[in-house]
Amino acid sequence: MIIAIDGPAAAGKGTLAKRLAAHFGLNYLDTGSLYRAVGVAVLRSGGDPADPPAAEAAARALDPAGLADPALRGEEAGGAASKVAAIPGVRAALLDFQRAYAARAPGAVLDGRDIGTVVCPDAPVKLFVTASLERRAERRLKELLDKGLSAIGERVLQEMKDRDARDSARSVAPLVPAADAVLLDTSEMDADAAFAAAVRIISQRRFAG
Numbered sequence: 499m500i501i502a503i504d505g506p507a508a509a510g511k512g513t514l515a516k517r518l519a520a521h522f523g524l525n526y527l528d529t530g531s532l533y534r535a536v537g538v539a540v541l542r543s544g545g546d547p548a549d550p551p552a553a554e555a556a557a558r559a560l561d562p563a564g565l566a567d568p569a570l571r572g573e574e575a576g577g578a579a580s581k582v583a584a585i586p587g588v589r590a591a592l593l594d595f596q597r598a599y600a601a602r603a604p605g606a607v608l609d610g611r612d613i614g615t616v617v618c619p620d621a622p623v624k625l626f627v628t629a630s631l632e633r634r635a636e637r638r639l640k641e642l643l644d645k646g647l648s649a650i651g652e653r654v655l656q657e658m659k660d661r662d663a664r665d666s667a668r669s670v671a672p673l674v675p676a677a678d679a680v681l682l683d684t685s686e687m688d689a690d691a692a693f694a695a696a697v698r699i700i701s702q703r704r705f706a707g
């Protein structure tokens with residue numbers, strides 16, 4: 499018994515496939531994790547996931563023991579996965595593993611993009627699971643929020659720090675206060691308090707001027 503499940507990102511393939519596998523007592527393979535593992539292996543070795551020789555070497559050296567690594571679930575891994583997935587040599591290198599997995603007793607549910615078309619074209623049951631782009635984006639966002647804002651928060655902080663550093667360090671018109679500028683630190687002010695403080699500074703200056 500082989501159940502092939504394909505469809506776009508966040509359609510709910512993995513969630514459905516896992517439940518079906520448990521329900522029917524079948525093995526389950528998330529084939530996206532193979533492409534993710536290859537993408538992450540290339541990134542970790544400092545290579546470019548879009549570079550065929552690097553990606554093909556990583557696909558041939560893939561260790562299935564590492565497929566549960568939580569680092570494979572992130573968006574960076576997903577992006578790298580879709581780059582290596584476009585390389586025919588990578589797809590060919592991963593095919594035998596997937597087919598061998600599907601052939602093992604008592605059978606399996608596999609989810610991905612090409613299970614029904616390439617990996618298991620003879621599967622007796624093929625589902626193409628999909629949902630609107632808006633719903634799928636909502637689901638991914640909800641997953642991120644459920645994980646906690648910390649990961650997103652850290653990224654926003656780091657991006658802001660990097661951009662400020664670039665703006666401050668450039669040789670043309672860098673970000674610096676003018677020598678005669680009045681510093682207005684809004685850390686502990688809401689927009690109304692900042693406006694009131696600015697009005698105070700301006701009227702003091704006008705009297706002084």
Ligand code: CDP
Binds near residue numbers: 506509534609613
């Ligand atoms: O979970 P999500 O649907 O976002 O992604 P995934 O199933 O983990 O797959 C990550 C990427 O691997 C996809 O965007 C595809 O580019 C690629 N992939 C593929 O080409 N063929 C498969 N059978 C599975 C994944």
Ligand code: CDP
Binds near residue numbers: 505
């Ligand atoms: O594997 P794929 O990327 O297609 O999607 P998933 O990781 O199984 O599901 C993405 C999110 O959608 C998960 O948080 C699910 O709980 C949720 N979801 C679902 O799987 N099926 C629905 N019918 C509705 C929501």
